[in-house]
Amino acid sequence: MNQPESAKAVTASQTTIEFRGGKALSALPILFFIAWAIFQSGLLGISATGGLIVGMLVGLILGMLFVKGDWKEYANTVFEGMAQPVAVTAIVAWLWAGMFAGTLQVGAFVDGLGWLAVAAGIGPLLFPAITFLLAALLATGIGTGYGTVIAFVALFFPAGVALGADPVIMFGAILSGAVFGDNLAPVSDTTIVSAVTQDSDVGGVVASRFKYAIIAAILSLIAYVIASAMFSGSTIAPEVAEAFRAQTNPAGLLHLLSMGVVIFTAIAGRHIIEAISWGLIVAIVVNLVFGLAPGTDMLVFNVAEGGWAAATFGGWPLVEVVAAADAGVGGSLYDGALGFAELAVLILLVIAGAQIMMRGGAFHALEDWLLGTVAKTVRSAEMVMVTVTASINAAITINTAAQIAVAPYIATIGKRFNINGYRRANILDANTSALGYIFPWAGGVLVGYTQMTALVEQYDWFSTDMVVAPIQAWPWVFHGWLLVIVFLVSAWTGFGREYTTDRLSNRSTTS
Amino acid sequence: MSKGLFANWRFRSSTPTFEPGEQLEVYLTNFDGSRGEARVGDTILEVEGASAGQVDQLVEITVDSFDKSAHRGQARIRSG
Secondary structure, three states, X not given: OOOHHHHHOOOOOOOOOOEOOOHHHHHHHHHHHHHHHHHHHHHOOOOOHHHHHHHHHHHHHHHXXXXXXXXXXXXXXXXXXXXXHHHHHHHHHHHHHHHHHHHHHHOOHHHHHHXXXXXXXXXXXXXXXXXXXXXXXXXXXXXXXXXXXXXXXXXXXXXXXXXXXXXXXXXXXXXXXXXXXXXXXXXXXXXXXXXXXXXXXXXXXXXXXXHHHHHHHHHHHHHHHHHHHHOOOOOOOHHHHHHHHHHOOHHXXXXXXXXXXXXXXXXXXXXXXXXXXHHHHHHHHHXXXXXXXXXXXXXXXXXXXXXXXXHHHOOOOOEEEEOHHHOEEEOHHHHHHHOOHHHHHHHHHHHHHHHHHHHOOHHHHHHHHHHXXXXXXXXHHHHHHHHHHHHHHHHHOOHHHHHHHHHXXXXXXXXXXXXXXXXXXXXXXXXXXXXXXXXXXXXXXXXXXXXXXXXXXXXXXXXXXXXXXXXXXXXXXXXXXXXXXHHHHHXXXXXXXXXXXXXXXXXXXXX | OHHHHOOOOOEOOOOOOOOOOOEEXXXXXXXXXXXXXXXXXXXXXXXXXXXXXXXXXXXXXXXEEEEOOXXXXXXXXXXX
């Protein structure tokens, strides 16, 4: 996102908390959370975000029991972590993207996409590949992978599933598109953080990382066609598919204008909040002017019948009188934003756990070990940079936060071999972008799952067995895996490697 | 931009070579008390005239000699 300030957030700073049992114990809250997530989501098959919140809370409490001396510093570090811009930036993206995607959803954009797919003869074989392509383009345009996941799960996912595409492959394709955009978009916060922390300019890192991204993307595109041909796991009943085809509506495509406004304003350099707000305003106007959705589909005050409020305000715009049990606020603005409330709490806690790991010195210990024993040659150094970046991100789950944590070490290891800023930034960004959308506890996967569960209430035909559990997605995020593989191969073979003697990145300066 | 997108599609050696007289900007990667060292990939350039404070900093050097078979060379800090 357009948030270069996030690069100034607290980095892996000095050790300030001592743990009984050594520095490694500072990783306990995060490791406990991951173990909890695997147990809850993977083994028990419970995907509830609320359960993960408890897992992270218990992890933070357990970690505290191992702190030497005063526990106040530990408690303060929890606050310090939660106050970081990276977490808030992600939450803001979810709230805005949630409102926007929900408003396009009630405005029949899904029916418009369905109409286009049917008219163009795009069936379940090609739908996931095309979804990947369009998600990649949107994410590259607006610079937020999370926002792209929300929009595409709300809009393309139901259209694809209704047309017979496999739900798991569809989800993987959407996550892959988000990885592509987070990695390559000039306005993505991960792109900016990777450039700033490795003494490089944004234009230079985008141009130099294109080769890795495009190789992985072409292979992913082919893989989605092959996977769709091999695994047709759609549970859609023929009559449901027929009903969806019957309700397809070209008028829904008017919302291409709403999406265009977001992409255009984001590319023009406006802040993502501003860009999505403009798109939201256009979407509301389009819905009302063209009769795609009444105002109450977007915002409604449901007032309990029989009371003073019902007698006074009944009949007003945006007010509906309902049974007392159904009273409340509703509509796409409400549902779209509120759907992410639990996830917002979880992410704040995860970032707090990551901050504990940094303050407790687990990162420093890892760096010393890697520099001293593993990174002996430029090839092994680059292999270490790829694998460490990927594994740190697998633990921290929010890619920008992981980047900020690991960036100083990538700079240190890379400079020891005179690997230039562009190459370092590319290794850093690609592998954090990729892993943020693969594992079941990753922010990108959870945000998609959260949006998907809302589809059950949105569409009569969308049943719970079409919801893809977070644990199911990881094998199908082709672009994420392929990007990591491309970088491992590049590190091994020297493909794309640049030394400072070949070219200095633009922000490097001689002392 | 298009040239940038398609630049550097190549496999770069882990032991880059340099020519005598070549002027470079490199990070000084080591200092043993008397002489500095700039490691570029797995190639080592021994750098005369460096100081301990320049480790991990970019310095301007001139290559004096280079042995391509040993992947080692001699260089000195460029003054002025």
